[in-house]
Amino acid sequence: MASKKGAYDTTASDTDFRKKFDRAEYAEKAAAREALEKEESKARYEAKLAGKKYYKPASGNEVLTEARNSRLDVSANVGKIVLMPAGAATGKRGRGAGFYCKDCDLTFKDNLQWVEHVNSKQHLVAIGESGEVRRAGRGGGA
Known part of the structure; x- marks a missing residue:
């Protein structure tokens, strides 16, 4: 009977080529992005209340x-x-x-x-x- 090994004597698996994601790292990035978006939306809201147009600060x-x-x-x-x-x-x-x-x-x-x-x-x-x-x-x- 044939073995389950591939051409290079490795086990065949459909998902070995996929990138492994670090969920904690991406959760941190998402939290930081959400905090920045919240700050910007607050600044937009305050500018709207003051009757002014919001401009994103220069880098x-x-x-x-x-x-x-x-x-x-x-x-x-x-x-x-x-x-x-x-x-x-x-x-x-x-x-x-x-x-x-x-x-x-x-x-x-x-x-x-x-x-x-x-x-x-x-x-x-x-x-x-x-x-x-x-x-x-x-x-x-x-």
């Missing part, structure tokens, strides 16, 4: 947005010929003909769309800026 690694020190050069590529592959970027995603933002991997067909994108929240988040500006004051400080 701390963002940089304040500053004014540009140079003008955007949209005429640098005028008159240049760039060969593009046949199927390159029929939409905005990816490298195509037009103005290309390497941080967001988007292509824009005209400079107005590109300038609006450079000033947009999506682009600022992609380059690590918060979109907030330091308030100017008379005292020389913030």
Whole structure:
């Protein structure tokens, strides 16, 4: 009669390949997540009572947005010929003909769309800026 061993002399079992989960570790993670969600919902509720909109606090690694020190050069590529592959970027995603933002991997067909994108929240988040500006004051400080 045939034995119950597999090809490599190991016992055949359907569930040996599955990952073993540590239930206590996942219970701790769930409790921590629920505590954070409870804090956030409380902050949302308090903001709603005060008649304000709730904004999630910044993570701390963002940089304040500053004014540009140079003008955007949209005429640098005028008159240049760039060969593009046949199927390159029929939409905005990816490298195509037009103005290309390497941080967001988007292509824009005209400079107005590109300038609006450079000033947009999506682009600022992609380059690590918060979109907030330091308030100017008379005292020389913030």
